[in-house]
Amino acid sequence: MMKTAFLGLGVMGGHMAANLARGGYDVRAWNRTPDRPGVAIAREGGAEIANSIRDAVAEAEVICTCVGDVPDVEEVILGPGGIAEFAKPGAIVVDLSTIGPAAVAPIAEALKSRKIQFLDAPISGGDVGAKNGTLTIMVGGEADAFETCKPLFEAMGKNIRHCGPSGSGQGVKLCNQILCSLTLVGVCEAMLLAERQGIDPQLVVEVCGTGAAGSWALSNLGEKVADGDFAPGFMIRHMVKDLRLVQEALSRYLPGVELADRLFKVVRDLDGGDGAMQGTQAMIRAYREEEN
Template identity: 55%
Template sequence: MKIAYLGLGLMGQAMAVNLAKAGLEVVGWNRTPGKPGEAALMAAGGKVENSIEAAVKDAAVVFTCLGDIGDVEQVLTGKGGVVDFAMAGVVIADFSTIGPEAAKRIYDALRAKSMHFLDAPVTGGDVGARNGTLTIMVGGDEEPFRKALFALEKMGKNIKHCGPSGSGQALKLCNQILCAVNMISVCEAFRLAEQLGVDENLLVDVLSGGAGGSWALSNLGPRIIKKDFEPGFALKHMLKDLRLVFENIDGQDDLLPGTKLAQDLFKIVGEGDGSDSGGADGARGTQAMRLAYK
């Protein structure tokens, strides 16, 4: 059974590689040819095509992991997109964070062409993507979810069908609130530790196992100590997700004061050029919020 995977970025390549390593027939495509994700997929036994048409031809399942709403809609329902070339009955699952309304819009457009769409955003970061331990929140019809489950299980360990189209996206936005606000507490704990002369390694080692422990402290705390602000989850994507959060409460910022503070702090560090920290292209991960607490 052929699986097409469209979008071989940081998360997508790791997820596609896990599918290929599991012995599944995986054909990838990337909007920007020549990216490292293509080589990684081929090394794992997958194939790479240079067009959406070639990638999705005869595929029973199509996965996408892209950037923003516009990217997802262009690749799936735009001219020359999946809708023009995939076969009827195909199950299409998108791992991007695009919000409930966009998910429902895509669901309706693909259903009109006898194609099944699942919104399936993920959480767990680059570590979870590499280790195949992602949490995958799925919205859409039950039957296509069951058909795609065998492949989803190669990429995640906590896979839940959350309800009708848009449900996965709704839960993912709630997840992003938890991630964003928790990052404030992690950074403020580091700031107090600095003020009081507490060893930062002790902060992570001891408190990760207590009531104040969290995924962010355990996984991003060590990166903060090393001043490693390269993205596991890119800051620009978190800002996009928080924009979606506020769009879904009609811009009533006062309803989510903690989330608004997190958004403001992310914007502060996002305005830096990244030359002193972050990836080779200046990109920063969400742990770069620590830089706002100088």
């Protein structure tokens, strides 16, 4: 099994590193903040926790990163003390973050100059998919690097697709985020209508989820909306970032995206800004605010 590094042990990364270790890979994992729950999850799954990026990546054949926004990815990969300084030639860097197509090219070129390959491989499926190893993984980059890494992807996900050249994985992921955010608008508004009519929102999840309106968002997040459970599987702040990337990539007005973005930002700013750390299903709180 390939020696693997995994950098970024957040809500999803900890489970993904654990699944790689359980799949038989020699995993050395690292997180900027060592006391996060994801670090313990990775360790319990069999990953060895490294004290530095250098310690994690120096011997790795494949290096996975799963961090927040474009500056985070650039810092971990290209910044001082980052992957580019310590990874050996021939290694493959796989970025599982969502950073948009425009950010991919300079990272890929910088690594290529050091004889390191790069795959953009954003993920979808939330914390449930990360924990259960059922993520959708959208990959852009060279086909040979994809084939080398495919067994690792299969240890973390169930729906693995090579989308095309470098940046293509990010492009498909942004399309995914439009669908996710606008579907959630429908879920929240259906919950509100159910309540107004005296119908149990859970009934809407159970009945409508089996028909033409069925979706992952309704079945998984609709139930959380009905229960008032706003614990994060995918945080509001990350979706706001992703919708920013969508608008930067297309550079035109999208009314649906603008609506979803506005609703997410209302929740982001609640609780003194702590609303940003809630799950995307907390979008329902924006509607509650408008009622008050």
